[in-house]
Amino acid sequence: MKEHVYEQLNESVYQETMDNGLKVFLLSKPEMAKTYGIFTTNYGSIDQTFTPIGKEDKVTVPEGIAHFLEHKLFEKEDRDVFQDFTKLGASANAFTSFTKTAYLFSATSQIEKNVDTLLNFVQEPYFSKASVDKEKGIIAQEIRMYDDQPDWRAFFGTIQSMYDKHPVKVDIAGTVESIQEITKDDLYTCYETFYHPSNMVLFVAGNINPEKMMDQIRANQDSKDFKELPDINRFYPEESPSVAKAEDSIVMPVTTAKTMIGVKEEVSSLNGEELLRAELLSGMILDFYFSRSGEFYEELYREDLIDDSFQFETELDRQFGFTILGGDTRKPGELAERVKKMLHSLREKKISEEDFTRMKRKKIGQFMRALNSLEFIANQFTHYHTLGVDLFDVLPVIESLTTEDADRYVEHWIKEDRISVFKVMPQE
Amino acid sequence: MKISKESVYDKQGYRLHILPSKKYKTVSIVAKLKSPLKRKGITERALLPHVLQKATNKNPNVRSLQSALENLYGTGFSSDGTKKGENHVLSFRMEVVNEAYLTNQEPILERAMQIFSDVLFDPKADSSGFDETIVNREIQTLEQKIKSIKDDKMSYANMRLIDHMCENEPYALHVHGYLEDFKNINAKSLYEYYQEMINRDLLDVYITGDVDEAEIEKLADQFFSRSSSDNSDDHQESSAGEKREVKEIIEKEDVNQGKLHIGYRTNIKFGDDDYYALQVFNGIFGGFPSSKLFMNVREKHSLAYYAASRFESHKGLLLVFSGVDPKDFDQAKNIILEQMEAMKSGDFSDDQVNESTEQVINQLQETMDHANGLIEVLYHQMLSGVSIPAKEILENVRKVTKADVINVAKKIELDTVYFLTSQKGGEE
Structure with a gap:
């Protein structure tokens, strides 16, 4: 032992x-x-x-x-x-x-x-x-x-x-x-x-x-x-890096429409630590722009394109990976177009040192809060272990991230053929 | 029993509860504002947590307020409104990383508590009331939310059951408010309601974590004292409901699965002597996967994926819920009603009583491992006016006998059977 x-x-x-x-x-x-x-x-x-x-x-x-x-x-x-x-x-x-x-x-x-x-x-x-x-x-x-x-x-x-x-x-x-x-x-x-x-x-x-x-x-x-x-x-079947359908929808008996924007992530070439860094970076970048402190969130919320059901997540695992953003909306088409545009604009934008430090602090705090839970520790440790990562290395890895890492990440992240839109539409 | 010691202080305008504990890497602060559940003001109370959390006079917009929390290592801050019996409780919850785990020397906790205090006592407002843009946008969001309740069929069915069952009782009031109220709510009127609430509601503040008691007390006084309030409690006792015929209500919506929700009156409340036996009763009846409901509706007859029960401690309700195929309504209903009859006639073993007892104790101990769980248990106790040490609670649960459980079962009365089913209602 x-x-x-x-x-x-x-x-x-x-x-x-x-x-x-x-x-x-x-x-x-x-x-x-x-x-x-x-x-x-x-x-x-x-x-x-x-x-x-x-x-x-x-x-x-x-x-x-x-x-x-x-x-x-x-x-x-x-x-x-x-x-x-x-x-x-x-x-x-x-x-x-x-x-x-x-x-x-x-x-x-x-x-x-x-x-x-x-x-x-x-x-x-x-x-x-x-x-x-x-x-x-x-x-x-x-x-x-x-x-x-x-x-x-x-x-x-x-x-x-x-x-x-x-x-x-x-x-x-x-x-x-x-x-x-x-x-x-x-x-x-x-x-x-x-x-x-x-x-x-x-x-x-x-x-x-x-x-x-x-x-x-x-x-x-x-x-x-x-x-x-x-x-x-x-x-596993050979899967193209491009999305299967750029746009799709279903009709359901809902009162409010939902729009989700999916980004198909490339994971096959990543080893454990690279996967962890990618997961942390995409989380921090999305947080910076799309959480309640972010300029994109503010814009979308002010214009009534989203409400507080708006969420985003990145899931990277063996074999597949994706980022999904979205939620309830009164303007399903417009929200899709705006978020896609925002994602494409990431490459031209820069996160300042000060803001990046704030996002690092946020990640560190979230991680420490999660450690209060035995379930989180055991589940997440197991998950990371199967990917070749040590859960408790998350802290030093967050500390080591720099704005250059973030810039490099967005450089290769968003590509037109990797984005899809899915809508849940109310019945007429 | 590893429950932390609770120190309670009557302070200027609030009651302070300090629970030092080494279990957590964070400090949790919860403020609870309580007032009797009434139709008047219910929509304002639904709206307020959203408006208050948007901006303060020091952080005058969402982005600056959220950024400030992010800088404090992603301090979590949330609020909600709930019914506790026939009282309404607004809870504000903050979780801050304990400075001991940070390399940084800044006074994180003090700054976080300052923000907490600002949100409660110094929200963005001027002489004409709250910020109009914020209020109008939050009204829009809440309207949307009220309309969307139908989209989550389980909570919708639960709400409809209570609507029918507790008709004309305050408990049937909707915590998310009513659409027709919005025409009378604006930035000024909401601010007036807020001032009344913040001065008059009963305020309790709970703080738990690995903290120094004297230091925390000083900080709490700095941030939570209310000069204007004597902090008196106008607790509203729950009404028992009229005796009447059992109701059966069937409603139709566009659903795949029917939602069968059944409401009973337990005639037992938190603080009553047989409350412990009610907990053991519920474990045998429908509280755990070894219960009668799970074993009969699911395992024996394969009618459902879930079939369970829970009780409302302050109002005295027992609620059964299960998702079944529309065509199986009668069969599922009969099986559930039979399980209750079996409980009343003592058709369960002493072993089952012992097992349920152990499960209840396990659940209580697990709840008290979590900061929020512990605070809820203590708050419940305080509301019901009985303060019993954790050790004694567990001893009382252990004393429950089969005869006690049968007595509880005999007190329980069927009130309403509610079924949300498909348009065809199970007819092919």
């Missing part, structure tokens, strides 16, 4: 790679009543085509299967795993993203038992035809719920306007039709390939004794047999 001390933040992370390849990270916060544990596989909705473990040929599995598998791991032959956590006074949950599936609990007592429960339920699958069929009705209602949410439809519609072939364009839960095709054998195929310990990370943060906790996790893992896993072969 190695200890990594981050002095300025007064935090320590303990780390060990188990013999079976599982990476474990522990962070002790004895002032907290709570402990939070999250067990993550580097497998999400975009990993649809791969060579199953022990097989020669690649397969393509139905859309929405990673999410379906997440649901089904909670059900065992004789019980529901939620009950196990309930008996231990813990609350449990799980989520599936484009690139990850994660299982988590939080508790204020019986932490050792909860950690074992987490490891064991994820590592002991039980799928049957009856339980797979039963889940289809539940997930269909989950999909229907999202179908009625305008913000979700706007977000996904924008991704679909940017991406032509890449499976990031597929809804994480799949469709009501695609999930009907899922069989128990499909679930086992995905499980055996992607839930190998060497493809997974466990992070436990909170009121724990790191030494004892690591011993317990090691004993748990040593008691189980896993076959050696060769590197996983995943396949």
